[in-house]
Amino acid sequence: MTKLQAHRGVSYEYPENTILAYQAxxxxxxxIIELDPKYTLDGKFVMLHDKSLKRTARDENGIAPDxxxxxxxxxxxxxxxxxxxxxxxxxxxxxxxxxxxxDFAEENPTVPLKFDNVWTKFPDDIRKAFLEEIAERKGSINxxxxxxxxxxxxxxxxxxxxxxxxxxxxxLFENFxxxxxxxxxxxxxxxxxxYDLPRLSWxxxxxxxxxxxxxxxxxxxxxxxxxxTREELENAVVNFKADYVxxxxxxxPEWINDIxx
Numbered sequence: 001m002t003k004l005q006a007h008r009g010v011s012y013e014y015p016e017n018t019i020l021a022y023q024a025x026x027x028x029x030x031x032i033i034e035l036d037p038k039y040t041l042d043g044k045f046v047m048l049h050d051k052s053l054k055r056t057a058r059d060e061n062g063i064a065p066d067x068x069x070x071x072x073x074x075x076x077x078x079x080x081x082x083x084x085x086x087x088x089x090x091x092x093x094x095x096x097x098x099x100x101x102x103d104f105a106e107e108n109p110t111v112p113l114k115f116d117n118v119w120t121k122f123p124d125d126i127r128k129a130f131l132e133e134i135a136e137r138k139g140s141i142n143x144x145x146x147x148x149x150x151x152x153x154x155x156x157x158x159x160x161x162x163x164x165x166x167x168x169x170x171x172l173f174e175n176f177x178x179x180x181x182x183x184x185x186x187x188x189x190x191x192x193x194x195y196d197l198p199r200l201s202w203x204x205x206x207x208x209x210x211x212x213x214x215x216x217x218x219x220x221x222x223x224x225x226x227x228x229t230r231e232e233l234e235n236a237v238v239n240f241k242a243d244y245v246x247x248x249x250x251x252x253p254e255w256i257n258d259i260x261x
Contacts, residue, residue, distance in 0.1 A: 002237045002256050003031025005114065005246040007226055008049060012249035015056065015086040017047040018093045019104060026108050029253035032144070032244060035101060036116045039126050044074035045098035045133065053077070056085050057095075098133055105141040114144040114166060120152040131159035144190070150179065157184060166223070168192035170205030172212060177219040189220035190244060195227050195236065213240040227251065234259055 009021025010028060017036055025033045036049040046069065050056065053072075054064045057080040064085070069077060074097070083090030096104075105113050119130055134143060144164035145156035153165055165187055167180065172191065180189060193216060194200055196207035206212055208224055216222050224236040225246035233251050236242045237259050245251070 001260060002242055003244050004251060004253050004256065005032040005034050005223065005225075005244050006030040007034050007246050007248045008036065009033055010249035012247075014249075015083045015090050015093055017049055017056075017096070018082055018090075019096050019100065020083070020090065020093055022096075022101070022104055022113075024249075026111050028249075030111065031253075032112050032114050034114045034116060034146075034246065037098065037119050037130065038069045039122060039130070040069060040074045040077055041071055042073045043126065043129065045130055046074065046077055047096045047098075047101060053080060056082050058082075058084050058091075098130070102134065102137045102141055102143075105143060106137075106139045109140045109142050112142040112144050112164060114146060114164075117146040117148045117152070117168060119145070120148055120155075127155075128159075131156070134163070135160050146192075150176075150183070153180065153184065157187065164188050164190065166190045166192060167220075168223075168225070172206055172216060174215060177216065181219040190223050191216045191220050192223040192225055192244075192246075193240075195224050195232060197227075197232075200226075208236075208240055210239055213242070217241065230255060 006025035008016035010024040011021055014021035014024050022033050035047050037045055038048045039045050048069055051068050053067050057065055059080055077095050081092050082095050083093030101113060144166050145160055146166040146168055147153040147156055148169035156165060193208045194203045213222055221243040223244035224240060224242040227233060227247055228250040233255060236245050
């Protein structure tokens with residue numbers, strides 16, 4: 001059965017990259033939760049999609065701070081709330097730390113967290129600290145690491161040997177897929193392919209087609225990103241035979257049952 005990945009949690013209904021949005025994904029039956037790590041000036045890790053706080057953070061007066069997360073400390077970042085930009089009923093939501101989401105992973109082991117590939121662009125020392133904090137967590141955590149190159153796949157596999165490996169780079173040629181399969185033959189690999197939509201015209205890699213998806217599925221699981229309508233879902237499930245489909249929460253898990261029956 002195809003599983004749905006909740007993009008930044010159930011971000012269609014809840015403030016993205018908050019524990020509230022992640023918990024909604026668990027409660028609603030999503031199969032994976034995607035989240036975006038960033039780092040602060042003092043080297044702490046938080047979940048935030050943008051480099052800037054301006055879009056999703058508000059101060060006590062409802063004003064959006066024009067600040068980059070890497071230029072402020074964790075204490076400063078947590079002085080803002082990250083819910084009211086979405087709806088006043090969510091006012092007061094705090095920015096989750098890496099520790100917070102790893103706690104969440106321990107409490108919800110059946111729904112893996114998938115860290116976006118932004119971690120691969122961190123400076124060397126910051127990247128190492130990020131991977132080590134995940135690897136050192138005691139207890140049962142179910143996480144995946146998204147990578148955009150063979151080198152980042154190797155780094156993730158080295159530091160977080162328990163993690164599922166996700167690849168969303170632009171190299172989906174047969175030779176590269178073979179190399180990845182041979183390199184990580186004992187690991188689950190999910191290859192993510194971009195759905196062909198006008199709003200995703202910025203993506204310069206090969207877009208999803210029956211031929212590409214058939215090629216990918218010879219070497220691992222297939223993920224399709226990012227869709228929002230029933231027609232797109234049916235195409236991804238029926239024609240592309242996707243194992244995973246990413247959505248911001250417009251698409252609900254029960255839709256899969258209707259399509260696959």
